[in-house]
Amino acid sequence: MYCNYCGKVIQDDANVCAYCGTRVGSSVARKRLVRPRNGRKIAGVCLGFAEYFDIDVTVVRLTWLIASFMTGIGLLSYPIAWVVIPEEPLLLTAPAAAQRATNP
Numbered sequence: 679m680y681c682n683y684c685g686k687v688i689q690d691d692a693n694v695c696a697y698c699g700t701r702v703g704s705s706v707a708r709k710r711l712v713r714p715r716n717g718r719k720i721a722g723v724c725l726g727f728a729e730y731f732d733i734d735v736t737v738v739r740l741t742w743l744i745a746s747f748m749t750g751i752g753l754l755s756y757p758i759a760w761v762v763i764p765e766e767p768l769l770l771t772a773p774a775a776a777q778r779a780t781n782p
C-alpha cells in the first residue's frame with residue numbers, strides 16, 4: 679500500500695510509514711480482504727467481506743446462509759474463501775518494535 683502523506687510504497691501491514699513516520703490508520707489496512715481475528719464466528723470469511731465492503735456482517739452472514747440453502751453456492755464457496763483469503767496479520771506493531779530494537 680501507499681503512505682497517504684508522502685506517497686511512498688510501504689509494508690501492507692505497517693501501522694506507521696517507514697519514510698515520514700505518519701500513522702497510516704487501520705482503516706487503510708482494512709482495505710485488503712483478510713479474515714479478521716476478532717469477532718469471527720467460524721473462519722472470519724463473512725466478517726472479512728463485511729469489513730472490505732463496509733457493510734453489516736449480519737447482512738453478509740444472512741446472504742451467505744440463504745445462498746447456501748437455496749443454491750449450495752455459499753456452502754461450496756465458504757471453504758474456498760477460507761483457504762484463499764489470508765488471515766489478518768497478527769503482529770501489526772512489528773515495524774515499531776523492530777525500530778526500538780535497532781535504536782535502543
Ligand SMILES: [Zn+2]
Nearest residue numbers: 681684695698
Ligand atoms: Zn510517508
